[in-house]
Amino acid sequence: MEMAQKLLAVGLVTVIGTDDGLHLSLACVLGMAATIAMVQPYIQPQMNELHIFSLLCLAAAALGFAGAADPEAHWLWLSRVSVLLPFLLAAVQALRPDSCEALAVRLFQEARRQLKALQEGQEVELVVKTVSFI
Numbered sequence: 307m308e309m310a311q312k313l314l315a316v317g318l319v320t321v322i323g324t325d326d327g328l329h330l331s332l333a334c335v336l337g338m339a340a341t342i343a344m345v346q347p348y349i350q351p352q353m354n355e356l357h358i359f360s361l362l363c364l365a366a367a368a369l370g371f372a373g374a375a376d377p378e379a380h381w382l383w384l385s386r387v388s389v390l391l392p393f394l395l396a397a398v399q400a401l402r403p404d405s406c407e408a409l410a411v412r413l414f415q416e417a418r419r420q421l422k423a424l425q426e427g428q429e430v431e432l433v434v435k436t437v438s439f440i
Contacts, residue, residue: 307347314338328372335365351407352399359395363388409434 314334321330339361348354367388373381412434420430 307342307345310338310341328368331368332365335361335368339365351405352403356392356395356399360392363391 317334318331321327321334324330339358342354342358342361346354348357367385370381370383370385370388373379374385413432416432416434417424417430420432423430
């Protein structure tokens, strides 16, 4: 996945100056966002969501910059907002850093610690806390 991200960066730099720069850059960015959505390369789901959202914001910023070439169409706001939105998503994710997957892993680890009691048929209580800063 790291190589695909490097190729995306090189591809964007290469296609941006061409006649079809907008279409090709949108294709590259949206293709990478779809790939990350399908592959889910990061262990933490928040990272996958942030990466996909950042790529979608990059596509929106490209549309904003392309629309800003026309002085009568006020598209520059789109590119400015698109740069800000990933930071807002990261801030929201920082307030709730836990996920269902992380909770399931902690439950499994807690159950594994008490495996001997479970094998003997004893009743065990699994106690894990959900992490949240709100």
